[in-house]
Amino acid sequence: MDIFTLSLWALTGIAFLASIKKNKKKTLGSMKMARGMMKNMMGEIVGILFLIGLILTFIPPESINSVLGKSNALISTIASAIVGSITLIPAFVAFPLVGSFVNVGASIVPAVAFLTTLTMVGIVTFPLERQEFGLKFTLIRNGLSFVFAIFIALAMGVLM
Numbered sequence: 001m002d003i004f005t006l007s008l009w010a011l012t013g014i015a016f017l018a019s020i021k022k023n024k025k026k027t028l029g030s031m032k033m034a035r036g037m038m039k040n041m042m043g044e045i046v047g048i049l050f051l052i053g054l055i056l057t058f059i060p061p062e063s064i065n066s067v068l069g070k071s072n073a074l075i076s077t078i079a080s081a082i083v084g085s086i087t088l089i090p091a092f093v094a095f096p097l098v099g100s101f102v103n104v105g106a107s108i109v110p111a112v113a114f115l116t117t118l119t120m121v122g123i124v125t126f127p128l129e130r131q132e133f134g135l136k137f138t139l140i141r142n143g144l145s146f147v148f149a150i151f152i153a154l155a156m157g158v159l160m
Contacts (some may be wrong), residue, residue, distance in 0.1 A: 048093050065105030080110035084117030088124040108160045113153035119143035
């Protein structure tokens with residue numbers, strides 16, 4: 001474990017002890033509520049793990065590395081951004097999925113392009129957004145979101 005993780009654990013422990021000291025009944029009630037919420041989310045978490053495992057089973061790491069690797073960064077970044085714009089995956093599934101892609105050899109720039117367009121651009125939700133906000137707003141928002149997603153991906157490539 002790195003120092004950052006250890007410091008977060010220590011900070012959490014200190015805050016928990018301070019909370020118990022201040023109001024034990026309220027803290028224990030919060031812990032019971034959190035346990036109930038975790039039980040409700042457990043099915044989704046297991047589903048996410050299975051979905052990621054399924055995707056990584058059907059798409060071998062060599063394919064991910066060759067398509068999203070460092071060899072063709074510009075093409076893979078644009079392709080990832082387009083796929084992310086079209087795909088409708090909940091963010092809580094996308095983050096671990098992208099992490100798995102990076103772990104098997106995907107370059108950070110296409111991975112971030114996929115993730116940012118996935119959460120910022122909505123081709124699948126375009127008809128609903130157009131109906132609620134109008135065509136001009138929807139086109140401008142999605143266009144700017146796509147451009148900024150590419151900028152964010154490139155910035156992450158520089159920073160990482």
